[in-house]
Amino acid sequence: MLTNNLGYPRIGSKRELKKACEQYWSGNSSIQNLVQTGKEIRKHNWELQKEAGIDLVPSNDFSFYDQVLDLSLTVGSIPKRYHEVILNKGNSELDLYFAMARGYQKDGLDITAMEMTKWFDTNYHYIVPEFLKNQQFKLFSTKLLDEYNESIRLGIKTKPVIIGPVSYLLLGKEKESGFDRIDLVKNLLPVYLELLSKLEEQHVEWVQFDEPFLALDITEKDKEAFRYVYTEIKKKFPRLKTLLATYFGALEDNKELTLALPVHTLHIDLVRNPEQLDDILADIPGHMNLSLGLVDGRNVWKNDFEASLSLIKTAVDKLGKDRILISPSCSLIHSPCDLDLETNEVVLSADIKQWLSFARQKIDEVVVLKALAEQDENALPKLKANKLANECRKTSDLIHNAAVKRRVAAITVKDDQRENTFGVRQRVQCEALNLPLFPTTTIGSFPQTQEVRSWRAKFKKGDLSLTEYYKLIEKETEETIRFQEEAGIDVLVHGEFERNDMVEYFGEQLAGFTFTKNGWVQSYGSRCVKPPIIYGDVHRPAPMTVKWSAYAQSLTEKWVKGMLTGPVTILQWSFVRNDQPRSETCTQIALAIRDEVVDLESAGIKIIQIDEPAIREGLPLHKTDWQDYLHWAVKAFRISASGVKDDTQIHTHMCYSEFNDIIQNIADMDADVITIECSRSQMDLLDAFADFKYPNEIGPGVYDIHSPRVPAKEEMVFLLEKARKVIPAAQLWVNPDCGLKTRHWEETKKALTEMVAAAKVLRESVEEAVTL
Template sequence: MKTTVLGHPRIGEKRELKKAIESYWKNKISEKDLLKIASTIKKKNWLNQKEIGIDIISSNDFSFYDQVLDMSLTFNCIPKRFKKLKDNVSFVDLYFAMARGVQKDNFDIVALEMTKWFDTNYHYLVPEFEKEQKFELNSCKIINEYREALDLGINTKPVLIGPLTYLLIGKEKENGFNRLDLLNRLLPVYAQLIKELENEGVTYIQFDEPYLSLDLTDKEQKSYLKAYTFLKEKFPNIKFILANYFGNLKDNLNLTLSLPVDVLHVDLVRGLDELDIILKHQKEEQILSLGIVNGRNIWKNNFNISTKIINKAKVTKGNNIWISSSCSLLHCPYDLTNEKKGSIPKEVIQWLAFSKQKLQEIVLLKKITQGNLQGSDIKEIEANKLAFINKEKSTLIHNHKVKNRVNSLTKPDSLRNNVFLERQKKQKEELQLPLFPTTTIGSFPQTKEVRSLRLKYKNKQLSEETYNSFLEKEITSAIKFQENIGLDVLVHGEFERNDMVEYFGERLAGFAFSNFGWVQSYGTRCVKPPILFGDVSRENPMTVKWTQYAQSLSKKHVKGMLTGPVTILQWSFVRDDQPRAQTCNQIALAIRDEVADLEKAGIKIIQIDEPAIREGLPLRKDNWTTYLSWAVNAFKISASVVKDTTQIHTHMCYSEFNDIIANISDMDADVITIETSRSEMELLDAFVDFKYPNEIGPGVYDIHSPRVPNINEIEHLLIKATKLLPEENIWVNPDCGLKTRDWPETILALKNMVTSAKLMRKKVLSTIQ
């Protein structure tokens, strides 16, 4: 019996990697300095696992930005638009240019498209494939990391994204072929890479194939068998680990069991119901890796339950099993011990385990099931047992008033007074907005001064009066800026907000917050998900004060900005002791109360962001109906309290909408703003094909890149939009909030956006006249 994890957090214990990369981008440190900091983080991760007692440790689970982008560079899958850049910059700068785009030294190149990694809040860079795509080894990263670990005396298992998952999560950039047709070209390059690893002395290679948790076509299933048969025949002496996670195997179970691999990893957090079948039909000689410690949430493992599962597996497999995390610990914070002086209540902290504690749990589960416990282990086991007893009885978790309110919900609570077409007429009369109204998604750049003063206020180093005065100044400046450049619907800028979910969680009962519970969302963007441990309620207004203040400064409409219930749920570490639908309805009622108060305060446009609706979709289609029913209804509960004249907006980003467009329509938001710039308006097709009736703001520039689009470029996208949508239904806005951008690029980009919208108005009006 051995212990392992599928991957380790890579941002550093205190976000050292984020800070180093951003310093490199600003030319404050050299490439050599950046590589040195990265090496320090990797070594610490490896030695930490070795010290705790993990038997088989991963390499190539580190990345400067994204593991999928790493594979694209490894295989020289570089889009043509970057070819010239490749000859003029370092490999590192090419890498970051593909992730972020580039606009300097006569280069103006848009970044790779970005989307969610399965049903997580992690984003990956989508591989782009051409019909005549060529693959070749182009990077020594995987070899170098293996050597780095070996220098520490650790013979790691390199982690590779499996060939089928890599192809299937990519996108064809030309018509007339299927990306799966490229498998014959890709497999020899995988073989070349594996050969180099074999020459280095590698024993195990982990192939991540989470795509096995999705519905596969017959061709895709056959391709899996073809790929792994080909690779295993070439490398009979390398131990192949096939890692599936994020869901059940279901109709891919027989296929998976038939694949010629030496170790099969299964996610028992989400796929426990398949364990009996796997134990019955798995090859006797094949090792079974039990993904029994949750890699996606921060609750302690229940040793009592887990040991029973492990012992059941032992009856069939003996010691031919591994104990592991369900998936990579990439999705989990680094170390709970950093929270000793944090804001997490003591009663809550006893229920938690971050990545370092999960490593310890894995090792302890091995000791328990092997019967070689020491004195300190006994204490840990007793503490684990006591934590679950306390959790079950905790009065901190349960609020019967909240539960009763949810149970009293009726269908009318999730319905607007009238259908959209009637509301639209009233809103146009009420709001008096021009054709192609311009707005932003909500947040403006969070400068160093904004972050610094907010932290000082939080740490009680700044008086409330001084802090409020500062916020008033920032909001006033933001309103004046928006008026000066000619935006039609304004926002207050969200300078008081740390994060779009954390901010609301801090003002709702049932949430706790860490100081160092950071996880990577994309690139250097790290978030600190709230810990949703109990029943949720809103005691006081959360956004009315600053929204009302901003509205008092302008005759133009200022949007109220809220985060929706599904997104708050998805982007939190959610309690696991009740159905998610029930928890979501609790949040929805809290947001509903805020919407009602904003309307009473005179706010006529209210945006309820739901970027996580698509992300929360179960991986298997047969589970979609149930999820979409409660998720859409939760949004409608939050939004349906207003009058017809109050316009409800929602925002979604980096999502494919084709398969859930009817459900998005059911949300019945008056206006939806979406990301479309990186996909060149491709994401609009779903709305067009469906004949989506409500108003849409297709994002016209990518805020995840520092690149500033010019007027012609934005106008080109708007012209595309007018060929797809009724002109009177089109809004003009960026892809997402501007929090992570700098002011100079924001000012220029928004000016270009407003100018483009005005040009479009003139063109349309001249045509009408």
């Protein structure tokens, strides 16, 4: 029996990678310092896992930005627009890499970043590969080889990890018509074979191929690609121990395909779907070993050793212990680094901390499970302690609130319906709000400078009084209102300077949530989030946003949007309790947000945005499970939004999603205005709304806020003209892709000035058309 890990957090326990990247990007640190930080993080991670007792320690799970982008660079899938970056001799391979992720705006070049989207149903974002017909691939970067050799020099024989060729192609996007990207598999596979040949020269024993698409619905052509790839790998490298990793769901219809592949070991996710174990064991061939994904790589709750041991026993009874690996369910990049760093009981109480496990502790859980399965008596005290902690959680008075449960049970059909249909509301809102054609707005947040963040830190430490802190926030809010007025933006926002994170801020004010001091998880690139932990029944003890929205509205004659995070997004971007259905928790959050919406309306806020960027990412991996999820998710949003009058305009925002297959459900949400990410996709995402004839108003993002480049007015006009061809002018809003919190003020002011100018060009063109 072996212990196995699929991947470890790469940000560093104190976000060392984030800081090093941002210092390099800003020109305040050298590339040598950045590379050294990466080496130190890898060394720490490898040694930690080896010392804990992990037999198969992963390498190449580290990334300076994103593992999919790493692979694009490795196989030479570099879009043509970046070739000039390569030709500049002053640029390193890392500079090219970051240009692909973030865009490039120097040396007389202005190059857009590659598209970014969600990694399956997680809050991690990856950089989408771009493919052309008959595209050729070549070994461009040797990162995988370099990191394996780096581990060997440290005396740790690692297991290189790479995204499998089929999943890599399926993660990408065709950038021209007339072909299916999976057809490129025969062009791509030779690069993988070259990599494996070089690894074989270094006497590599194990290689992990991540093929998460085996837990999704795939086509017969995709299945044939899987057969072709792994047959060829087996033929060329018969002695290589290939570990095929699936996760986030069950194999289901792909079980027969997967079990027929000539791989050494199959990894399955028994946290998401423990029921699949019996199906797998019934048909697993004699040559195949099985990696049991027992420790939850995506949530923070302590493992139930007794339940896991029962699954291990079932597998051992069938296969014998020599064919079994004990593993987390998926890579631990979705988990915070180390629970031992949580030493402040004011932030995270000892009562709740005893129920939790972060990446460092999950590694220990894997090792303890192996010891218990092998009947090591020294591990028995840990089994006893684990059982006590889990029993304590089940019976704790912290978990349940009878009043919340009664309110959920009392929900009726009227609670998720607006008073009138959108057609009626639109006329009422048009008269009440009196906005121009192509109204301009932003998505909510404005830049949070180091100074603003320092105020919050000083206030939490007690170095600033509440009065002093509020005065500073008021000043920053007023300056932001004045800038928006001067820029000519039509619907203003207060800037959210009092907020840390769009989910954490609300969780801090809702009962049933707790927090960490250092529970950071990577969202994309250097962007890290600290998800709240939902441990009990949720309700709103007091108003959360009314003070600052009302204050901002008092400063201006223009409308100020109230800014809220929706129930599904709060659910998706939190670590959620696993002792009741997610739908139940989501409904509790929806009622809390509904109370806030009603209070904002009472305070004179006539436009309220309820952000739901996570609706799409919450979809189950198999389409047969979609409708149940979409039913309760859409209902939760409608509950949160339906307590207001017709003249109050409800907005929602979604980003980095494919909408085609859920467009009816988005329409069912019945938001008066939806704003979406569109700029990186060059408005292609808007086609779904146009084909569907989406009835409500739409704000397709006209510039990418995840890149530091400032687009010109003409670029935004071009995108708006594309939008106008498919969406009626009376339905179009003008806005950035997302919130501006992570950007700098200088670029923000330039970009928004260009955006307003672009909207004016569109208005003038409509006026001219009417005159003619």
